[in-house]
Amino acid sequence: MNKQLIFKKRPVGMPASDTWSLESNSIPDLKDGEVLIQHHYISLDPAMRGWMNDKKSYIPPIAINDVMRSGSIGKVVKVNNHPTYKVGDCLTGWGGVQQYVATNGDNWYKVDDTLAPMPMYIATLGMPGMTAYFGILEVGKIKEGDIVLVSGAAGAVGSVVGQIAKIKGCTVIGIAGGKEKCDYLINDLGFDAAIDYKSENIYSALKEKCPKGVDVFFDNVGGEILNAALLKLRMHARVVICGAISQYNNTEKVQGPSNYMSLLVNRATMQGMVVMDYAKDYGTAAQEMGMWMQQGKLKSTLAMYNGIENFHETFTRLFTGDKKGKLVLKVIE
């Protein structure tokens, strides 16, 4: 049987468990030219919260009664006359929260799971890593000597952003929640400084830890942290808008950055990004990041949980912050 997580109800605020229902359905039959993929791991990402809203965005919302959308990785277990893929191939794509998926292979990528463990291809070598890579290099346009501030710094994207900035010769300050995460940023990932937004006042902490201001702010969280960071912009600074996790479960209006006029004072730029725009260059980026990983310059932490039936509890960790690194759910039994 194929356990599938079905999207039943658009949540208001933090999704409750009745947002989805777990169903056991038969494993799909293959049409001509299709392969059957058995999922090993599902990627859990903050963006999934946005896809549940019935609102114009960069992709259509998930439809009610559809399988919950997600990134995924697994292996081909059956083939019906497919031109490229064969049994045993490891593929990553948008398979959704289910144990099996049938596909003609469009928008799936074959990866080599002997070079890196499978979950890595939905983490640093997958969407979050690509987001970090293109966000900080192409949108943030970092150069040696820049002062780079990253929010959500212990997360799947932020941790990679900060490490890439260090590789490129920047000074890096990370914002994260809790002492353990802050220690991890400095001791394990080589950040120059860390701010614990849960125990420190963000305005005074930024004053202390970014006395010269910041050239690039890479924002994953929005809200008061974005607002405070805007006051620290240096001339011609770049603000990369990658996400706003602090606002995703808001039942009230999103908090707009009241300090946005700092963009004028400092001739600064605030720019949004969506990783899919860089799809044609994923290969090159994965190669370079793979090399950094082999050289020990780029570390990756997986927050791995087990069992499709634990999806709701695991998903909630994205917003409570109760995890470190890339959140992954193992769904193969």
Next chain:
Amino acid sequence: MNKQLIFKKRPVGMPASDTWSLESNSIPDLKDGEVLIQHHYISLDPAMRGWMNDKKSYIPPIAINDVMRSGSIGKVVKVNNHPTYKVGDCLTGWGGVQQYVATNGDNWYKVDDTLAPMPMYIATLGMPGMTAYFGILEVGKIKEGDIVLVSGAAGAVGSVVGQIAKIKGCTVIGIAGGKEKCDYLINDLGFDAAIDYKSENIYSALKEKCPKGVDVFFDNVGGEILNAALLKLRMHARVVICGAISQYNNTEKVQGPSNYMSLLVNRATMQGMVVMDYAKDYGTAAQEMGMWMQQGKLKSTLAMYNGIENFHETFTRLFTGDKKGKLVLKVIE
């Protein structure tokens, strides 16, 4: 005597008349290498409100007991051994709200008042015109066929922004307050459409008048208009942050744009600008705009008032919107 408007008290909210005091002082003596300029016209601009706040910005705040800072234009009436300027030269610079100023000529520019009337050099051929020119071309990066939305469209900057966009082959929609200004935009300045924010709901008006969205939003006003415009961004849109006049007299927190995540959805850019950064290219810009004016493609409306003693009442018109085009105060008696 030299009538001078002295800055006495930092205002909270809309400046009251006791923000300044009008004093009659003696005309300054000239040091070696200085000229004495008799002011004819003072430029009144929204940015002046920001300079009164005791806050880090792109230039230092005006000091208490200093002459109120402003752009100005006048004629040299006395020279003490100046290498370049002679009596009768017409100079424009930052002379402040006073009738006479002594200067060594640094940061003053000589203009030819036989080619254009004097006030034009503090209007379309001066700071507001330069702001419009570099803002829409360099920051907005307009190209033929773009849909351009301008707020404060009947003002000194906005009216020029819209006309330059028309010259460059764009579709232009202006936002202004009141039917008279909206008619002026369409009938006199050739805008394609106008939105009267005082009588129309900005969200539904934008839906109706920008059905395809906007490629460039040039913002002079901030607040709810900025927020509404963000929802209309097309892919890779540019938002030029030139000012936020709706917020300058706020006694509460500035309204941040809660729809800023539209920058992400639409891979858009929001960028601030300060005209002084383009000083080295003012000459080229003035030449091109002068040509457009001669060709009748670029029209300029002056809202001219008279008498330094009427400064407060005239200045207030910037914020009530009770004027059309560039606000100028004649101070020569």
